[in-house]
Amino acid sequence: MMGELVLSIRDLRVTFETPLGQLEAVRGVDIDVHEGEMIGVVGESGSGKSVTFLAAMGLLPHQAKVSGSVMLNGQEMLGASNKVLRNMRGGVMSMIFQDPLSALNPVHRIGDQIVEMLKAHQPKMSNKDAAKRAVELLDVVGIPQAAERAHQYPHEFSGGMRQRVVIAIAIANNPKVLIADEPTTALDVTVQAQILEVIERVQKSFGTAVVLITHDLGVIARVADRVNVMYAGCNVEKGGVDSLFDHPSHPYTRGLLASLPHEGINRLTPITGFPPNMLTPPTGCGFAPRCSHVTDACLATLPPIRTFGDLETACIRAEEIVVKAGLS
């Protein structure tokens, strides 16, 4: 059963002021994250998946206009004071990124970098306790000889090991939510498997909710409980991982799955065209210009996301499309 609601994003909109005009990066996104679950957020570059969570963390630059609501553990994050944000970031919600090297300070020992995070949120903790806890954390994320390695610098670690260190820093204060933005994209597949295992272990043993942002549907299938598909700044489909992969209802999700190479096919099925320019987003469904099921109604207004069987979909023709696919 689903645990308590820890993060609730409602009607989030993010617009960037650019020299070319207003860029609508996120256009009304709703996402719920419950205690201890693993949510996959999937979409291609420019779909707004990273911006959504950067906005939730209050990490966007000032020229970004953010509206809507982000409730984290009962606290509204949008418009909150810097003091509140500082407490929430790293304390209740942490974020890790694609490139672990730029997330670490090259001139500080990694043990000290974990201690810094601990003491930022628990100022009363003694140096000795913090150092001890840092070694424990390195051990949790699977770094061998943690006590010795805590004295080393980031350049002495490999890419996979650095990502483990970043995870150790992120979970130092037992956050309720860990946001992992493409955490394995820069890594080799054998190392990716190791890092996914560490993230799963953190989720299972500490009950941390994880939001895994990725473009890799294989990774989603491997670890996620629920999936949120994003396209052109909107949620287009949501649901349990099994239902979504088994009977996707949105033409974009269907197209994405069909475009992957799999055994026994001679020809791949690409999605024609390319994503819309978000400076001038289409008035109707964002996917309509690339969709083979498009009708006039699709082009008229932006379809809201609605319940459809055991999924939620933003396609107004989901019923017909699923029936048609079932017959063919």
Add this chain to the structure above:
Amino acid sequence: MNQPLLQVENLVKNFELRANSGIRKTTRLVQAVSDVSFSVDKGQTLGIVGESGSGKTTVGRCVLQLLDITSGTISFEGKTLGGLSFEEMRQIRRKMQIVFQDPFASLDPKMTVGSSIAEPLVVQGVAGNHEDKVASLLELVGLAADHAKRFPHEFSGGQRQRVGIARALALDPALIVLDEPVSALDVSIQAGVVNLFGDLQKRLGMSYVFIAHDLSVVRHIADRVAVMYLGKIVEIGDKKSIYEHPTHPYTKALLSAVPVPNPTIERSRSRIMLEGDVPSPVNPPTGCRFRTRCWKATELCASIEPQLVVRPTGQLSACHFPE
């Protein structure tokens, strides 16, 4: 049958790492490619897979003579490369082309797409109307002829990659090295470019060396596959035998590490979890280079380097304890 289009024998490529501490100068060798042999037949696709540092890109660059090789021989259409005169080499180069990974870095932002595509024709002194040729090349890769007047920034990633492909096709090559040609593209765009490679090969009959870390794309496009680890080919053979009956532990681990987009299969799969990272190519392990991460390793693996041996399922693999 007749001779292969490309034959690589005992290719070795070392890079020198020079350090000068002020007191003494040291030179260390990065053994990027160590004793690699393979061949590619006409009209065939050889996929080279491996993780970063496996040497797959270096192999591609050596084949095209973009890097000087340390030792070994590379023959193309029966002619041994290396030691050829500048003019002879120029003639061969037109038959071997490359498509790079990053479609943003591989096109000159100040040149129109048309002049980028025509550049090989100019360099090689090909006579005739380049404009018509460029137009037909653009159409061949699924773009429009009037795109020639535009600049790279006006194109999306997938379209730029098509421009790169058109440029590679300009001189009607017999071999194209594709170095991670779809890794920078979104999944929905990737499929179209992969299809294009297949269509072009069917139509023009050239051979590909397809270098990638994405095993599912290689499975789709390649006829034969070579798996590289730390500068060596550990397993090479027909796609079917490699993917269905991998005999080298590394191949097995690599295949099992790739998540498949099917939650039901993912839950029931047994996974081989490799420990640690790829060792440094400056100081590779003795004997079998994979032994430090292999669950089957014994003392034999540390002392004697396994050679590539034919397995019952047809492929060659280098392991003392094959699956």
